[in-house]
Structure formats: structure tokens, C-alpha cells
Amino acid sequence: MAEASRRDFQTYARAEDARLETLLKEETRDVRQAVAQEIMASAKASGIEPDQLRRLFDSEPLMRNATFQRMMYDAGKYRLMMKAREAAVAKSVPPVMRPGMSATRSEREQSDMRSLNARLSNSGDLKDAVALYQARKTGRR
Structure with missing residues (x-):
């Protein structure tokens, strides 16, 4: 009885996962990964451990x-967009450089962040938000 119930759930899960794939077919792999990480972070912030969430997905x-998974995906995507918006700093004028002087690494990284921020401000695209979020995340290391 338990084995049959488990097989029925696995069949159901495969069918629903395939259906979710059709719902998310326009999303890139990077965006999907970032949203999945945000869903896990959101669950953890709400007191649900990652292992517990995985067990719930499997049972x-x-x-x-x-x-339901699409709703969680949309919520994770929204949280990412809000984080990117909050992380966006006011547009500032790049520093003046003397001819013949090269920019330091931090100045180049800051310039990259400004360009990603400007691109996000202009487009409002989630891909740009994810790029900015990932750049900020790697910049903190």
C-alpha cells in the first residue's frame, strides 16, 4: 500500500514538473537558479530549513x-526584483580622471556596478536585476 502510494506520488510529481517546465519555458537557466536560491532563502527566513522544504516537495x-510552484517562483522573482531595486544606488557622475592615469580595480568595479544599475533602471528587466544582484554578491566576497 505504501509503495503504491509512493509510486502514485512520483507519477504525479513528474507530470506536475513537466507542466511547470512549460510554464517557465521562457525563463533562462540563470534566472531560474537565482529565483530558486531566493525561494530557499525566503523559506529559511520564515523558519523553514532547506531540508524540511525539500522533504515537503518530495512528499x-x-x-x-x-x-503552486509557479506562485512560489513568481514570489521569489518579485523578491529578487525588490532586492535589486533597493540595492540600486542613485546615479552618480563618474570620477574625473587625469589623462594617462589608469583606474584602480575598485574604480572599475564601481563603474561596472553603475553600468549594470543604469541598464536595470532603463530596462526594468529581471535579467538585468539578476546580473546586478550577482555582481553585488560577488563584490562582497
Whole structure:
């Protein structure tokens, strides 16, 4: 009985995962990864450990429902966009450089951040938000 129930759940999960793939077919791999990490971070901030969330995905039909997963995906995507917006700094004028002087590494990185920020401000695209978020994340290391 338990084995049959487990097989039924696995069949259901595969069907719902395939349905979710069709719902997310326009999303890039980088965006999907960033959103998945944000979903896990959000769950952890709410008191749900990653292992516990994975167990729920592997046992609860509601958690595997494609529509429910899409709602979580959209929530994670929204959180990423809000983080990127909050991280965006006011546009500033690049520093004046004397001819023949090269920029320091930190000045180049700051310039890269400004250009990513400007691109996000102009486009409002999630891909630009993810690029800015990842650049900030690697800059903190």
C-alpha cells in the first residue's frame, strides 16, 4: 500500500514538473537558479530549513502542484526584483580622471556596478536585476 502510494506520488510529481517546465519555458537557466536560491532563502527566513522544504516537495502533493510552484517562483522573482531595486544606488557622475592615469580595480568595479544599475533602471528587466544582484554578491566576497 505504501509503495503504491509512493509510486502514485512520483507519477504525479513528474507530470506536475513537466507542466511547470512549460510554464517557465521562457525563463533562462540563470534566472531560474537565482529565483530558486531566493525561494530557499525566503523559506529559511520564515523558519523553514532547506531540508524540511525539500522533504515537503518530495512528499506533499500541493508543493508539487505546478500552479503552486509557479506562485512560489513568481514570489521569489518579485523578491529578487525588490532586492535589486533597493540595492540600486542613485546615479552618480563618474570620477574625473587625469589623462594617462589608469583606474584602480575598485574604480572599475564601481563603474561596472553603475553600468549594470543604469541598464536595470532603463530596462526594468529581471535579467538585468539578476546580473546586478550577482555582481553585488560577488563584490562582497
